Amino acid sequence: MNRKVSRNQFKTRWLPILLFVGPVMLYYIGFMIYPFLATFYYSFNTIAPIKGELTVTFVGLKNYIDLLGDPIFIQSVKNTLIWSIVGPVMEILTALTLAFLIYFKVPLHRFYRTAWFTPLLVSGVIVGLVFRWIFNYEWGLLNVSLRAVGLDDWALNWLGRRDTPLMVVIFVHYWATFGYSMVLLLAGLSAVPEELLDAARVDGANRFQVILKIMIPILWPTMITVLVLSFIGKMRAFHIVWALTGGGPLHFTETVATYVQKRAFGWNTLDLGYPSAMSVLWFGVVMIGVGLINRWLKRQVEY
Amino acid sequence: MIKKMYSLFAVMLVIAVILSACGTPATPETVIQTVEVEVPVEVTAAPEQPQAQDGKELIVWWSHWANEPAKKAMVEKVVADYEAEHPNVDIVLTWWDKNPLKDAIRSTMTAGGEGAPDLVYFENEVEWVEAGWMVDLADALPWENFDPMAKLDGTYPDQGFPGNYKFNISKVTNMLFYNKDIFAELGIEVPANDQFTQSEFLDVVQTCSDAGYAGVADAIGNRPYPGVWPVQYALFSLVGPQEFNLFNSGKKAWDTPEAKAALEYSVSLRDAGLWPASFSTMTIDEFHVYFHTQRKACMFYIPTWYTGRGFKAEKDGGQDPNWQFGMLRYPAMDNGVANNMLWAGTESGFGILSTSKHVETSQDILAYLAQPKYGALWTAVTNSPSMIKYDASKDWPDNDTLTALNITPGQWDWYWNEYDRVYGGMELGIAPTARCGDFDAAVVSALNEGLPQGLVTVDEAVAMLDAALCK
Numbered sequence: 126m127n128r129k130v131s132r133n134q135f136k137t138r139w140l141p142i143l144l145f146v147g148p149v150m151l152y153y154i155g156f157m158i159y160p161f162l163a164t165f166y167y168s169f170n171t172i173a174p175i176k177g178e179l180t181v182t183f184v185g186l187k188n189y190i191d192l193l194g195d196p197i198f199i200q201s202v203k204n205t206l207i208w209s210i211v212g213p214v215m216e217i218l219t220a221l222t223l224a225f226l227i228y229f230k231v232p233l234h235r236f237y238r239t240a241w242f243t244p245l246l247v248s249g250v251i252v253g254l255v256f257r258w259i260f261n262y263e264w265g266l267l268n269v270s271l272r273a274v275g276l277d278d279w280a281l282n283w284l285g286r287r288d289t290p291l292m293v294v295i296f297v298h299y300w301a302t303f304g305y306s307m308v309l310l311l312a313g314l315s316a317v318p319e320e321l322l323d324a325a326r327v328d329g330a331n332r333f334q335v336i337l338k339i340m341i342p343i344l345w346p347t348m349i350t351v352l353v354l355s356f357i358g359k360m361r362a363f364h365i366v367w368a369l370t371g372g373g374p375l376h377f378t379e380t381v382a383t384y385v386q387k388r389a390f391g392w393n394t395l396d397l398g399y400p401s402a403m404s405v406l407w408f409g410v411v412m413i414g415v416g417l418i419n420r421w422l423k424r425q426v427e428y
Numbered sequence: 429m430i431k432k433m434y435s436l437f438a439v440m441l442v443i444a445v446i447l448s449a450c451g452t453p454a455t456p457e458t459v460i461q462t463v464e465v466e467v468p469v470e471v472t473a474a475p476e477q478p479q480a481q482d483g484k485e486l487i488v489w490w491s492h493w494a495n496e497p498a499k500k501a502m503v504e505k506v507v508a509d510y511e512a513e514h515p516n517v518d519i520v521l522t523w524w525d526k527n528p529l530k531d532a533i534r535s536t537m538t539a540g541g542e543g544a545p546d547l548v549y550f551e552n553e554v555e556w557v558e559a560g561w562m563v564d565l566a567d568a569l570p571w572e573n574f575d576p577m578a579k580l581d582g583t584y585p586d587q588g589f590p591g592n593y594k595f596n597i598s599k600v601t602n603m604l605f606y607n608k609d610i611f612a613e614l615g616i617e618v619p620a621n622d623q624f625t626q627s628e629f630l631d632v633v634q635t636c637s638d639a640g641y642a643g644v645a646d647a648i649g650n651r652p653y654p655g656v657w658p659v660q661y662a663l664f665s666l667v668g669p670q671e672f673n674l675f676n677s678g679k680k681a682w683d684t685p686e687a688k689a690a691l692e693y694s695v696s697l698r699d700a701g702l703w704p705a706s707f708s709t710m711t712i713d714e715f716h717v718y719f720h721t722q723r724k725a726c727m728f729y730i731p732t733w734y735t736g737r738g739f740k741a742e743k744d745g746g747q748d749p750n751w752q753f754g755m756l757r758y759p760a761m762d763n764g765v766a767n768n769m770l771w772a773g774t775e776s777g778f779g780i781l782s783t784s785k786h787v788e789t790s791q792d793i794l795a796y797l798a799q800p801k802y803g804a805l806w807t808a809v810t811n812s813p814s815m816i817k818y819d820a821s822k823d824w825p826d827n828d829t830l831t832a833l834n835i836t837p838g839q840w841d842w843y844w845n846e847y848d849r850v851y852g853g854m855e856l857g858i859a860p861t862a863r864c865g866d867f868d869a870a871v872v873s874a875l876n877e878g879l880p881q882g883l884v885t886v887d888e889a890v891a892m893l894d895a896a897l898c899k
Contacts, residue, residue, distance in 0.1 A: 173559065174537065174538060174559035174560060174561065175558070175559065175560065178560065179538070179540060257709055260709075261706050261709050262705045262706050262708075262709070263704070263705040263706045264706070282705065282707075282708060282881075284708050284709055285707060285708030285709070285881045286881070286883075287883050373708075373877050374708060374877040374878070374881055374883055375873050375877045375878045375881075375883045375884065376873065377883075389538075390531050390534045390535050390538070391531060391534075392865050392868075392869055393534075393553050393554075393555035393556070393864075393865035393868065394555070394865045394866070395534065395538060395555050395559055395865075397538060
């Protein structure tokens with residue numbers, strides 16, 4: 126079946142190939158490759174409107190050097206990295222547990238599948254606003270509930286402290302997105318051959334042994350995908366943070382994505398070069414992170 | 429095989445053409461909105477650019493105040509009047525909330541100005557002037573029609589821009605309200621001169637807090653400045669308007685005894701229970717309601733633009749017109765040099781973007797708006813002082829005009845009577861709010877978020893501010 130396309134065959138087919146692939150390639154080049162290259166180029170320049178003209182001034186590595194001394198950038202990197210480590214782990218553990226519950230058809234499993242997936246259908250901005258109300262110190266659902274059961278001391282100003290806002294943001298994003306991971310893992314579980322499970326059971330394996338020794342190893346590639354997607358999602362998290370805290374208070378929930386937006390369009394700094402440098406640097410960090418996760422986890426898959 | 433592929437491509441092409449034909453045309457041919465295009469609050473995408481029609485000159489105007497019906501009504505009235513007198517001009521007004529509007533202007537202008545409006549909201553962003561985005565209005569407006577304060581704002585001689593870039597329609601004074609019912613309930617007596625001393629004011633806040641009320645209703649959910657007010661009010665009274673302007677605009681280091689005294693006083697107020705529990709999340713609309721309807725705070729730091737939200741219809745979040753609050757002078761600071769002065773400034777105004785192809789007409793519209801009758805109309809409709817001078821006996825709008833704009837004449841007379849009684853005889857200290865971007869960000873972090881929430885100390889706040897002083 127592995128048929129090679131000869132040079133002649135390719136020549137005769139180049140036009141249809143071009144017709145089908147061309148538009149997509151044009152789109153990809155125009156909206157992916159070009160913006161990336163432009164951002165890379167901008168990152169070595171100051172791009173600011175001066176006296177009505179958008180002026181590009183080459184500054185070499187200055188933007189990158191400045192980034193290393195920018196306390197807000199460092200804070201945002203710290204926040205994003207914490208999130209990118211904690212978030213995917215929380216997400217995959219929950220998603221895996223729930224996927225197994227649904228796979229093994231616990232009572233009301235159809236309802237759970239819908240209920241757990243539903244948050245994903247809600248706009249991130251709406252999620253942010255709703256949780257902003259839920260975490261309101263005075264009349265938010267959480268604190269009202271805590272006070273109602275006598276836990277007044279636990280009712281905190283969740284979004285206005287030094288220690289809790291980042292946890293709140295991580296939790297809200299987790300709540301909004303774990304359904305996606307769950308569905309992917311559920312699809313992976315559905316692909317586990319039934320014969321294999323039957324054979325294990327015949328050999329005397331109990332349910333936990335089946336899960337640990339058969340299902341999870343088979344599911345491992347899907348888990349890697351879920352983990353990588355979750356990691357990437359956290360590294361570029363924006364909309365929920367924006368709606369929930371706007372990066373505050375005092376940048377305690379600032380992510381790299383929100384800081385890029387602020388520096389590019391939110392503040393009156395009006396220089397697109399500096400946020401471009403942030404984007405390029407962060408793109409590199411994400412690529413390295415994804416590479417490391419893949420490399421490490423793929424080693425585990427060699428069973 | 430090749431034939432099949434070509435056929436498939438042809439079929440896809442036909443389907444694409446049919447689907448395109450069924451879609452909405454990209455540019456509507458007939459619909460032109462002449463007065464109002466309302467954009468939901470917190471939407472950042474720029475609206476589709478309207479098209480000129482019938483050879484008319486089209487002026488696009490983006491304005492703040494989406495949530496303030498009286499201001500909208502007033503500006504729309506001016507637009508309607510102008511269009512009636514200039515039938516060759518169509519003005520399309522789009523109403524925004526401030527934050528998304530500023531984002532949209534920055535986005536469109538940094539991208540070269542495609543889709544940018546002609547007339548635009550302008551607050552006091554010196555960077556916009558440095559960027560060459562704003563047209564100099566120095567020779568375009570009848571400045572003699574304005575209060576002299578108007579020309580002090582929207583000009584940046586220190587940065588090399590001595591022109592005038594902002595049309596100031598509103599004159600703002602910063603006030604301090606109190607809830608008479610709560611004061612009576614708690615036995616708090618207002619001094620005869622309506623001014624507590626620094627320590628008395630602290631006691632008032634403590635008394636309110638002990639009784640379960642917030643000292644003031646202000647919060648920072650969607651604004652970068654209410655948390656700064658206690659510091660600003662105290663510093664203004666301590667050092668007077670000229671020194672205050674230097675501190676406030678990032679031209680003077682904060683590591684001074686006066687600035688630290690103001691910061692430390694704000695900390696003592698905070699610790700006494702100045703802020704509402706929902707300080708970090710309550711939005712500007714919500715904290716108005718918190719004061720006038722929920723009545724959970726004793727006092728309220730607020731400029732004269734309170735009326736834009738407070739005097740809306742009750743169903744829209746405004747206050748009960750019969751509920752009358754009181755006004756106070758700022759607390760008299762120990763050794764304060766301006767305890768008898770009132771901090772005055774401006775609010776959002778208008779400017780013309782340099783990318784406009786209709787600069788002359790846009791200037792003409794602003795000059796038209798600068799007529800004394802519109803100064804009077806602004807005050808009568810918005811209950812906010814106007815920067816445009818007028819003779820009330822001659823220029824004040826008649827009741828029919830006000831009624832047509834949904835204004836009930838005389839409804840808020842008690843407010844003005846109280847205003848005149850408390851602030852009427854005070855000298856104004858003028859303080860424009862222009863700041864460079866870095867210092868502005870530091871003020872937001874240190875004074876709006878950090879200090880009021882106990883996230884930074886006074887020394888840390890000072891260090892943050894001084895590290896970002898404007899050059």
